[in-house]
Amino acid sequence: MQTQDLLRPMSEFDPLEPALLHDRLKDRIIPWTGEEGELFRRFARFQPDGTVSWDGFMLDGWDEPLGG
Numbered sequence: 001m002q003t004q005d006l007l008r009p010m011s012e013f014d015p016l017e018p019a020l021l022h023d024r025l026k027d028r029i030i031p032w033t034g035e036e037g038e039l040f041r042r043f044a045r046f047q048p049d050g051t052v053s054w055d056g057f058m059l060d061g062w063d064e065p066l067g068g
Helices: 037-043
Strands: 021-024 028-033 052-054 055-064
Touching: none
Parallel strands: none
Antiparallel strands: 021 028, 021 055, 052 055
């Protein structure tokens, strides 16, 4: 099972809320505070495969932060 299989789809991601995002390009988890939520909404590009291209990342899943 791959990391992204354990995560929620990007279509359900609320960029204004804290989260843990998975970057497919570097296979790493990125902590998200929500501070850049408006920039994400403005510049994120959703791809046909469900990933999101944003600020040099290829995001393919998310989850709530630990303790969230």
